[in-house]
Amino acid sequence: MSSNLFDAFNDAQNLNSSSSGSFTQEHIQGKVKDDFFRQSLLFLYQNWHTMSSKALLDRREYVNYLQTLCATSASEERENLINDCLGIINRSGLLYLHGELNKQIRYKINRRKLEKTLQQAVEQRADVLDDAKTVIGEMWDVFETKLLRFYQLHLNLTFDEAEFYTEASDFSAYIFDTLKEVAQRSRFYNQVIIALQDERKNGDSEKLGAVNAKFGQLSRQLLAAHVAVWKLYVDLATEKETSFSAQNLPFDLAKIPDGKNFNIHKVHTADPEKFVEVKGFVEEIVSGQTVDVDLVCQVKLYDPSSKKHVWIVAPYNNLRSMGVEKGAYLIVHGEVHHNSEYKDNGLAIHIDKLSLRDLKPDSWKLSLLDSAKAFYMAWYNGLNISWSLSPHRLIRSERKVESMGAAELVYSPLYRSKTFTESRATYYSTN
Secondary structure, three states: OHHHHHHHHHHHOOOOOOOOOOOOHHHHHHHOOOHHHHHHHHHHHHOOOOOOOOOHHHHOHHHHHHHHHHOOOOOHHHHHHHHHHHHHHHHHHHHHHHHHHOHHHHOOOOHHHHHHHHHHHHHOHHHHHHHHHHHHHHHHHHHHHHHHHHHHHHHOOOOOHHHHHHHHHHHHHHHHHHHHHHHHHHHHHHHHHHHHHHOOOHHHHHHHHHHHHHHHHHHHHHHHHHHHHHHHHHHHHOOOOOOOOHHHOOOOOOOOOOOEEOOHHHHHHOOOOOEEEEEEEEEEEEEEOOOOOOOEEEEEEEEOOOOEEEEEEEEOOOHHHHOOOOOOEEEEEEEEEEEEOOOOOEEEEEEOEOOHHHHHHHOHHHHHHHOOOOOOOOOHHHEOEEEOOOOOOOOOOOOOOOOOOOHHHHHOOOOOOHHHHHHHHHHHHHO
16 A cells, blocks of 8 residues: 555656656756766756666767777876766766656645645555555675675686676666665655654654665765776776785675664763764754864754754764755764864764775675775765755645755766866856
């Protein structure tokens, strides 16, 4: 029944329509000034209706171009062009995720049908939660299976370029298929959570929020794996020494540090520097300075059941640039500090920073994901957190949205290569 509600939610937004509304190639050409960003948007638009096709890669200019570059003679220029291609490949996935997450902005919404669907979801909240848990579990299993295939290919002493290219092409098609479902489900659960809170079903909204954060975490690993697999293909095809070897690594035996689960209203009872896990909805985000640190991000995490909050701090980081926004469900691992220098000597949790260097020797998977960090970071700056995807706009909410969840899309660089920076400089000097 809950799957039917998910379908009904999409139908209420007319998302099955083939119309692309006013979002046209001419609009992109005329409005988007950044040269590389315009190319990315045009690619997204041209492939909008074929993103889930297995033949997608046969029609993708940048991947075909990437294959051609691998066959050319080595040069600094080729290296820059390859990095630009990998950047475009990653950007296309990020654009697609955000396009699907916020598709309702461009479509007429059947609000009556939407409200009815959300009310049914509240009444059947146990089924909705069970379905969400089942789906995310299955999606993680499929993702692991896909990565295991590349682990096996990397283990081969003889590199078969044609086989790897075919597998990577199929993997990209899978990435877009999965990003689409992740985005659609995140959008659905965001609205159900608001409906649950409106009905004062706060405990249920928190449970669904925690599952929704797993969808957000999966999206980051999907995006990182996408570009990482193509980077691995490039390294092997050009006989470049890779930064990690499957011969010396298990697939994944690394243990990500996991704090002791603490409810927000009990954090004040924790021992100093206790390593904990806390969960809640983002109520406020503030970025500022302290005497010793130029940038500190402070996040007010709210527990609607107890109506208590706790401050989370991240020195030298801005969580907004990662896409974390008000209303997102945030899961944090970190140390409790009762006299935090980053929060006016008050109670705060300092976000744990993963030591990927120490974890990678036990995991080919982490080594693969980390190899994409020049383009996309599965764990932004190593922060040990996960969060639900933040919408650019809420359909059903009386709340004011001061800034939108598109920040990650805006601030994420294509790739800071010589070709990219020179192209931007030339473009802006002549336009």
